[in-house]
Amino acid sequence: MRPTLAEQLRGLRHILDHVVAPDVQGDYARDTLLGVSRALDMLVQRAGAVGPFLEWDNHETRAILHSIASRGVALTQSIDPIAPIVTGDVDALDAENERLRGILAAVVPTLADRAETHDLHGAVVAHLRERVARYPYASTGTLPPR
Amino acid sequence: MTDEVETPVAQRLHRFVASQLPADCGLQLTPVRRMSVGLSRENWVFDAAWLDGSVPVEERLILRRDPEGSVLSTERHVEVAVLRALERTAIPAPRVRWFDELGTELGRPSVVMFREEGVCEYFCLTSDIRPLDVRIALAHEFVDTLAAIATIDWRGLGLDAVLPDPGRHGAVAALDHWEGELRRVLREPLPEMEIVLAWLRNRAPEAQAAVLVHGDFKPGNALVRGDHLALVLDWETAHLGDPLEDLGWITNPVRQREHQIPDVWERTQIVARWSERTGYDVDPAALLWWNVLANFKLAVIGLTGVAEFIDLHMDRPYNAPLSLCRIMYDLMGV
Numbered sequence: 001m002r003p004t005l006a007e008q009l010r011g012l013r014h015i016l017d018h019v020v021a022p023d024v025q026g027d028y029a030r031d032t033l034l035g036v037s038r039a040l041d042m043l044v045q046r047a048g049a050v051g052p053f054l055e056w057d058n059h060e061t062r063a064i065l066h067s068i069a070s071r072g073v074a075l076t077q078s079i080d081p082i083a084p085i086v087t088g089d090v091d092a093l094d095a096e097n098e099r100l101r102g103i104l105a106a107v108v109p110t111l112a113d114r115a116e117t118h119d120l121h122g123a124v125v126a127h128l129r130e131r132v133a134r135y136p137y138a139s140t141g142t143l144p145p146r
Numbered sequence: 147m148t149d150e151v152e153t154p155v156a157q158r159l160h161r162f163v164a165s166q167l168p169a170d171c172g173l174q175l176t177p178v179r180r181m182s183v184g185l186s187r188e189n190w191v192f193d194a195a196w197l198d199g200s201v202p203v204e205e206r207l208i209l210r211r212d213p214e215g216s217v218l219s220t221e222r223h224v225e226v227a228v229l230r231a232l233e234r235t236a237i238p239a240p241r242v243r244w245f246d247e248l249g250t251e252l253g254r255p256s257v258v259m260f261r262e263e264g265v266c267e268y269f270c271l272t273s274d275i276r277p278l279d280v281r282i283a284l285a286h287e288f289v290d291t292l293a294a295i296a297t298i299d300w301r302g303l304g305l306d307a308v309l310p311d312p313g314r315h316g317a318v319a320a321l322d323h324w325e326g327e328l329r330r331v332l333r334e335p336l337p338e339m340e341i342v343l344a345w346l347r348n349r350a351p352e353a354q355a356a357v358l359v360h361g362d363f364k365p366g367n368a369l370v371r372g373d374h375l376a377l378v379l380d381w382e383t384a385h386l387g388d389p390l391e392d393l394g395w396i397t398n399p400v401r402q403r404e405h406q407i408p409d410v411w412e413r414t415q416i417v418a419r420w421s422e423r424t425g426y427d428v429d430p431a432a433l434l435w436w437n438v439l440a441n442f443k444l445a446v447i448g449l450t451g452v453a454e455f456i457d458l459h460m461d462r463p464y465n466a467p468l469s470l471c472r473i474m475y476d477l478m479g480v
Contacts, residue, residue, distance in 0.1 A: 031182035032461050039463035098334050105335035109344040121341075125480050128338050132472050137465045139448070 006044050013040040038140040049136040054093035056134070060127055061100040068107060068120055076106045154253070155180075155190060159209060162251040163194055163258070166244050171196040178209070183266065186218040186382060187211065191261060206261040207243060212254040215459025217451045219327065220382040222255040223247050224308050228358075228384045229259075231303040237294055238377045264369025264376040271365060271407050278410070280373050285411045286419065287375040288365065292396065293423030295378075296357045296389050305358065309386045316359075316388030317350040317432075320439060328446045331453040338471040342442055345478050351432035353388035360384055363392050364404050389426045393417065394436020400444070400473055438477050445470045 003011060016037050024030050065079045077099070085092045104124065111121040156178040164173050173196045181189040190209040195202065212222065222245070232239040244258040267273070271285050300306065312319035325343060361383030369377040396405045397413050406412050421428050448467030454460035 026180065027182040028180040035462050101337055102335040105337040105340045108337045108340050112341065112344040113348055122480070124337065125341060125475055128341070129472055129475060132338070132468045135466075135468050139465050139467060139469075140463060 005047055009040050009044045009047065013037050013044070016040070035140065042138055042140050046136045046138070051088060051090045051093060053134055053136050054090065054097050057131055058093060058097055058100060060131075061097075061104055064120075064123055064127055065100065065103055065107075067123065068111070071117070071120065073107060073110065073117065073120075075103050077103050079103070155209075155211075158252050159190070159192065162244070162246060165251065167196055168198075171198070186213075186216045186220075186380075188213045205243070207258055208261040209252070209256055209258050211252055211256040212249065214254075215454035215457070215461075217447045217454070217460075218382060219330075219450070222257060222382075225382045225384070226257055227308040228305065228381050229257075231300075231305050232381075234303060235298060237291065237298065238375065239381060240377060240379060262369060262377050264371040266366060266368065266379070267370050268364075268366040268404060270370050271405065271411065272403055276373060278407070281407055282411055284370070284373060284375065285405075285407060285416075288363075288368070288405075289396075289416055289419050290423055291375055291378060292360070292363055292392055293420050295360055295363075296392065296420075296424050296426070298358050300358045300386065305386070309358075309384075311356050311386050312353075312388075313356055314353045315350075316353040316356060316386070316391060317435065317439070320387055320391060320443075321346050321350055324439070324443050324446050328449065331446070331450045333449075333453055333456055336449075336466070338468060339442070339445065341480070342438065342445075342471065342474045342478070345480070346435065346439060346442065349431075349435055351388075351390075351429065351435050353390070354426055355389060356386045357389045358384065359387040359391045361392070361395075363396055364401065366404060388436070389424060390428065390432055390436045391439075393420055393428065394433055395440045397433065398437050398440040399477070400441060400470070434477060438474050441470050441474045441477070445474075 016033060021030070021033055021037070024033055062079055065075060069075055069079065079100070081096055082099075085096055108121070108124050111117040111124065114121075156175070159178055160173070160175055163175065167173055173194065175195075176193040178190050178192045181191060183189060188209075188211040190211065191207070192209070193204065193206050195204045197203070226242055226245050226247075229239055229242050233241060240259040240262070242257055243260055246252045246256045246258075249255045270276070271281050271288075276284070300309070310319075321343075328339060328343075360378065360381065362380055363378070367378065367380040368375055369379065393416075395401075397416055402412075405416070417428050417433070420426075445467050448464065448470070451460055451462070451464035452466055455462070455464045
């Protein structure tokens with residue numbers, strides 16, 4: 001499909017930068033527009049990575065939850081998907097990601113500071129560190145120049 | 147007027163200022179201009195001129211108005227009470243000119259303050275615009291001012307009438323507050339934050355005392371005039387709390403580019419001078435706890451921006467500040 005999502009985002013940014021920005025007056029409006037432009041640029045570069053990221057995170061989170069459950073720690077919900085997820089359905093992947101991370105968020109405080117679950121806590125932290133490193137979106141705000 | 151969006155504010159402001167002055171005083175305001183700085187309040191600068199009898203008066207002013215969406219949820223009447231109390235001290239803080247507490251006149255709760263001379267320089271300590279010895283002296287002024295805030299007689303100023311006193315439980319009070327904010331703004335489960343929260347909850351230190359805490363002390367919230375600190379700005383998160391809270395904020399490794407000068411003004415020197423000036427001991431484990439809390443607070447502020455952006459109340463794009471979690475894990479040693 002043309003224009004692709006990335007092409008559309010890039011085109012919108014081009015319009016803002018070259019048509020709208022030159023006529024914008026006032027520091028606040030100009031800086032706000034610059035922030036929008038930077039965010040669009042980030043989305044151009046990263047939007048395509050969201051689906052693969054969610055597939056990876058769902059797989060890894062599910063594996064960790066299975067490890068936790070196998071040690072007799074109670075979870076708030078079933079780990080298995082409620083309904084099959086069609087490959088490439090980003091909305092469904094996102095909803096499943098939120099569901100799995102909800103289970104993880106509920107259980108992880110119970111793993112902290114207990115010798116018998118120290119390794120599980122470490123595994124969760126290691127995964128979340130990796131998830132942060134792979135997270136597709138980025139903040140685009142900036143501090144003033146030094 | 148610079149654009150149609152600003153017109154209603156200018157009109158409201160003129161009516162409001164006029165209502166504070168004698169009738170027929172010939173009030174004139176310069177065009178109101180919104181500054182691009184500030185993530186938590188709208189900042190509009192203007193000058194006002196009028197006649198006091200036959201004496202001409204000119205004042206440089208700034209309107210700070212609650213925005214539709216903000217990264218911070220704070221109370222204007224508390225901020226104004228703190229600022230008015232500080233006027234009776236040597237702490238260089240903004241002076242309140244007029245206050246529209248409910249936003250009856252200005253649309254949303256607003257404070258008009260005197261606009262003081264000075265420049266906001268985020269990196270005045272690290273930028274090589276000034277020689278090293280001048281920057282070190284300026285760094286001393288910053289920490290000495292922070293120490294003065296921590297040793298202020300807040301009871302004598304009557305601040306306990308508007309600020310709750312957590313006693314020796316400033317850490318728990320701060321954690322309760324920021325957890326409450328997290329729960330309020332959370333739009334998705336974040337196990338990353340739950341890990342940090344459990345760590346903080348299990349290690350909250352007891353305070354040596356309750357002191358006045360600025361809450362966001364940094365060069366970016368100050369005015370520098372010449373080579374000296376002229377004014378400490380942004381008191382909206384001021385509260386009573388643990389003496390180490392502000393110290394933990396300025397020694398947060400994430401903010402070292404703002405607060406430190408490599409090799410000569412680092413964590414060790416900052417802590418030593420602050421401790422000597424305040425008389426408070428600094429337990430390294432407690433300070434580390436406050437460093438983690440500082441990042442937790444930054445993350446919650448970022449998540450507030452996310453929630454406000456999702457709800458279409460924020461005109462800056464926000465994404466989840468997850469990278470702060472890795473920094474917190476490093477500090478926590480997990």
